[in-house]
Amino acid sequence: MTDNSRAVFRIVGGHPALDLVNTVEPRVPGGVGGRDHLSGPSELLAWSRRIELLTGDEADAVSAAWLGRPGLGESALRATVEIRETTYSLLTARLTDSQPLQGSDFEQLMLRWAAAAARSALVPSGDAVAELVVGTAPARMIPDRLVAAAVELLRTVELRQLRACPIDEGGCGWLFLDRSRNGSRRWCSMEDCGTRVKIRKLSERRRATTV
Numbered sequence: 751m752t753d754n755s756r757a758v759f760r761i762v763g764g765h766p767a768l769d770l771v772n773t774v775e776p777r778v779p780g781g782v783g784g785r786d787h788l789s790g791p792s793e794l795l796a797w798s799r800r801i802e803l804l805t806g807d808e809a810d811a812v813s814a815a816w817l818g819r820p821g822l823g824e825s826a827l828r829a830t831v832e833i834r835e836t837t838y839s840l841l842t843a844r845l846t847d848s849q850p851l852q853g854s855d856f857e858q859l860m861l862r863w864a865a866a867a868a869r870s871a872l873v874p875s876g877d878a879v880a881e882l883v884v885g886t887a888p889a890r891m892i893p894d895r896l897v898a899a900a901v902e903l904l905r906t907v908e909l910r911q912l913r914a915c916p917i918d919e920g921g922c923g924w925l926f927l928d929r930s931r932n933g934s935r936r937w938c939s940m941e942d943c944g945t946r947v948k949i950r951k952l953s954e955r956r957r958a959t960t961v
Contacts, residue, residue, distance in 0.1 A: 761801060762938045764927035767903040769801050770830070770896055771838045772938075777914075777923030779842045791816060791823030794830060798892050808891060815888040822889045829893035833862060837900040841907075841925060845914055863901045866894035915943050 763769040771777070773787040788794050795812060798804045804812065816823035836855045866884055875881040884898045885891035913928045915921035915938035922943050928935040937943045 760939070760942065762924060762926050762942075764929065765903050765907075766801055766803060766896065766899040767837055768925045768927065770834045770900070771841070772924040772926075773797065773834065775922055775924070776917055777838070777925070778917060779846060779914075779923070788827065788830065788834075791827050794823075794827050794892060803892065803895055808888070811888040812891050819889070826890060826893050829862065829890075830896055832858065833893060833897050833900055837904070838925075840904060841912065842914070844909060845912060845925075859897065859900060859904075862893070862897040866890075866897050869894055870898075 760772075761769055763772050774784055775787065776784045778784070788797060795804075795809060795816075798812075799806070799809050816826070836859050839855050840859075869887045869890060870882055870884045871886050872880050873883055885894040887894070907927070910933070911927045911929060913926055913935065915924045915926070916936070917923040920943070921937055924938040926935070926938050
């Protein structure tokens with residue numbers, strides 16, 4: 751991940767909630783966080799478009815709402831970061847068995863999910879009788895949809911598919927779903943972390959043979 755302009759938009763998680771968790775690089779459980787790609791409201795809005803959390807028209811509506819009332823963008827960003835860190839804490843607790851699940855984490859997520867549900871709407875659907883639209887208030891649309899995605903992931907994720915790019919072997923610590931046929935996916939991206947680690951190991955072997 752040496753090209754940061756590319757890494758900002760690298761999508762490897764396999765689920766919007768995991769892509770949210772992966773906006774910190776590298777990810778070290780229990781350690782100091784790395785670079786935060788959601789450094790401001792504009793970065794959050796661009797990222798939301800990149801993962802198709804918002805349509806173009808919705809992104810315009812969000813931008814207009816934030817511009818109309820200063821502080822709303824920062825508030826949405828703070829809510830998003832809280833959702834991100836709570837989701838990461840809960841997932842890594844299950845991955846590592848290093849700490850018990852914290853009731854406060856569930857409580858924080860539940861409160862945000864309940865507020866998002868209150869701002870949702872049931873609308874007619876062409877494919878079914880109705881569909882639930884989460885995030886009907888532009889100012890809160892992004893965190894509302896992200897907390898809904900986080901709750902859906904925590905409810906339905908198959909833990910055998912949940913992986914962390916091995917940071918102790920040179921990876922980035924990002925989380926992803928391994929949906930490969932034989933469950934052998936090791937890196938968040940073979941073209942990125944996997945290749946970089948292979949190149950490093952090859953260089954180390956070459957240096958060792960020349961000593």
